[in-house]
Every structure is written in C-alpha cells, then in structure tokens.
Amino acid sequence: VQYKALARTVRALARRLRDLGPASAAFRARCAAALLEKLYGLGLVSCRRSLAVCESLSAAAFCRRRLPCLLVKLRMAQSLRHAVTFVEQGHVRVGPEVVTDPALLIPRAVEDFITWVDASRLRQKVLDYNEERDDFDLAA
Numbered sequence: 001v002q003y004k005a006l007a008r009t010v011r012a013l014a015r016r017l018r019d020l021g022p023a024s025a026a027f028r029a030r031c032a033a034a035l036l037e038k039l040y041g042l043g044l045v046s047c048r049r050s051l052a053v054c055e056s057l058s059a060a061a062f063c064r065r066r067l068p069c070l071l072v073k074l075r076m077a078q079s080l081r082h083a084v085t086f087v088e089q090g091h092v093r094v095g096p097e098v099v100t101d102p103a104l105l106i107p108r109a110v111e112d113f114i115t116w117v118d119a120s121r122l123r124q125k126v127l128d129y130n131e132e133r134d135d136f137d138l139a140a
Contacts, residue, residue, distance in 0.1 A: 003059035010039070014054035043108040067092065067104045070114060091120045 013035065020028045036048045044061045045053045063069065068083035071092065077083035086092055087102045094106065095113040106114065116123035127133035 003062035006062060007057050007059045010035075010044075010057050011055055014051045014057075018051055018055075041107055041109065042105070043111070062105065065105045065107075066102065067094070067099060067106055067114070068102050070106050070111060074114060076114070076116075086122065091117055091122050093117050 014032075017028055017032050017035070032051050033048075035054060036045065036051070039045045039054060039057070040048045043065045044057060047053060067087055068077070068080055071077040071083035071086065072080055076092075077086055084102045088100055090098055090100050092099055093115060094104070094110055098117055116126070124133065
C-alpha cells in the first residue's frame, strides 16, 4: 500500500470539500463529518473538529497505525525491529486472530485487543516477570 498516495487523496478531498460554495453548505458539513469520523476511527487524526486536520495528513500517520508501531507504543516491544519479529513469528494476536503481517493497519476500536498469543513463550515470560502467572498455567 502506498501511504503517500492515500494521504494525498485525503488532502485533495479535504481541499475540495473546503472549496465548495455556500450553496452546498449542508452537503459539505455532512461529507466533512463523515470524512473526519472515518479518519478518526482509523486513528489517523486526533480530533474530529475541522477539515484543517485532514489537510495536514501525512504518510507518517498511516505508518504510526501499523501493528509494530503500536506494539512499541503499548510497550510490548522495545524497538520496532523486535516488534516486527514478534509479529512475523506469530506471537501477537488482534482479538481472536493471530496476525503475522506487520503491515496491518489497526483502527482505534481494535487497538485495545492487541495481546500476546496464549501459547506464546513471550507471554509466559511477561507473566513470570510480573508474577501474575496462574498455578493452572504452571501445570500446563
């Protein structure tokens, strides 16, 4: 996926909406609200207030929503390289699905469901370190 092209398209759409005449104010408001809601849901913008936020959207915003970047942000990995390795080796799941593609874009609604796979050795090490491992898990 080419993030520069996506960001350019969003910026062009925001400019077109901004340049609409006063006769189509209701249409502009409806479309701007829909665009801002979509971008906010994807986690690309931080607020839903104005189209000015959309006009400054960059490819870096898309890159920050990739799974390895979020693993670093959530402190599940020390560096981006480690995060990519964890994802490729199948240690991470998003919801019930095990993810092995590091290019996966994570929306805001799913961000809370990023966790370790149950059978992952990394999960066991983290639980041991935090002294949260259950006795039932020790027997298994």
